[in-house]
Amino acid sequence: MRALSRVSSRSWLxxxxxxxxxxxxxxxxxxxxxxxxxxxxxxxxxxxxxWILGGGGIGIIFVLPIEIxxxxxxxxxxxxxxxxxxxxxxxxxxxxELETLLDEEQYEEAINLCEATKNYITNIVGAAIARVxxxxxxxxxxxxxxxxxxxxxLQHKISWLPLLGNIGPLMGLFxxxxxxxxxxxxxxxxxxxxxxxxxxxxxxxxxxxxxxGLLVALPATFFSYIFKVKVQKxxxxxxxxxxxxxxxxxxxxxGGAQGK
Numbered sequence: 001m002r003a004l005s006r007v008s009s010r011s012w013l014x015x016x017x018x019x020x021x022x023x024x025x026x027x028x029x030x031x032x033x034x035x036x037x038x039x040x041x042x043x044x045x046x047x048x049x050x051w052i053l054g055g056g057g058i059g060i061i062f063v064l065p066i067e068i069x070x071x072x073x074x075x076x077x078x079x080x081x082x083x084x085x086x087x088x089x090x091x092x093x094x095x096x097e098l099e100t101l102l103d104e105e106q107y108e109e110a111i112n113l114c115e116a117t118k119n120y121i122t123n124i125v126g127a128a129i130a131r132v133x134x135x136x137x138x139x140x141x142x143x144x145x146x147x148x149x150x151x152x153x154l155q156h157k158i159s160w161l162p163l164l165g166n167i168g169p170l171m172g173l174f175x176x177x178x179x180x181x182x183x184x185x186x187x188x189x190x191x192x193x194x195x196x197x198x199x200x201x202x203x204x205x206x207x208x209x210x211x212x213g214l215l216v217a218l219p220a221t222f223f224s225y226i227f228k229v230k231v232q233k234x235x236x237x238x239x240x241x242x243x244x245x246x247x248x249x250x251x252x253x254x255g256g257a258q259g260k
Contacts, residue, residue, distance in 0.1 A: 062175030062205060066168065066212040073164050073220045080158060080227050089120045089154075090238055095245075098125065102248045120150050124242040128249065136250050143246045151235045158227040165220035172213015179206025 082088070094117055101110040107129075114126035127146035128139040182202030 062209045066171045069164050070216045076160050077223045120238050121242050125245050128246045147239045154231045161220050161224035165217050168216030169213045172209045175209025176206040
């Protein structure tokens with residue numbers, strides 16, 4: 001448990017540093033670009049126009065989906081930090097109550113507890129209890145199948161972050177390619193040498209969408225690895241606790257099988 005808390009605290013530290021660095025980088029780039037554009041006497045691009053609207057015009061079409069993906073990344077990251085915890089997956093009081101009932105050989109009450117309270121441990125123990133009349137081996141097989149199912153659910157829960165980490169750069173690349181097409185289209189349609197203003201729109205869209213794609217991919221990939229490791233540790237630890245509880249039913253299961 002202490003090891004898991006250390007992993008969580010380090011994750012929070014890294015996330016805070018990453019967000020701070022990203023904000024500083026974005027602010028610095030925006031201010032530098034804004035100052036440069038103002039100095040040239042062109043249209044003033046503030047932070048909102050540059051990074052939220054994608055420079056205006058067609059840029060918003062490519063930036064908006066990536067912004068939504070970035071919001072989803074933040075939401076999933078916060079949700080996983082809150083819910084992917086041992087105390088959330090398996091409340092300690094439930095484990096204590098279940099072990100107490102088994103120590104006192106109150107098996108009927110233990111069965112009722114598993115049916116009334118659904119979590120990682122009780123789902124596994126409940127699946128095993130349902131096979132108690134078929135013998136201990138049948139109980140263990142049921143427990144192992146339920147454990148695989150619970151682990152698969154945990155893996156599925158954190159599967160959105162890797163997906164966002166993969167599609168973020170692709171959405172950014174789509175905007176990048178489109179922006180370059182716009183820029184070269186301006187060159188092709190120009191009777192003479194195109195002005196920088198004619199090329200700037202397409203190149204601007206290309207650069208902004210590239211940055212946005214990376215801003216989604218980097219944190220999503222980083223936190224997906226953090227939660228993958230955390231889920232692996234939790235799965236190993238909690239499955240061991242569940243199996244220890246199931247083993248306490250061995251005398252009852254063997255007695256039931258012999259009675260048959």
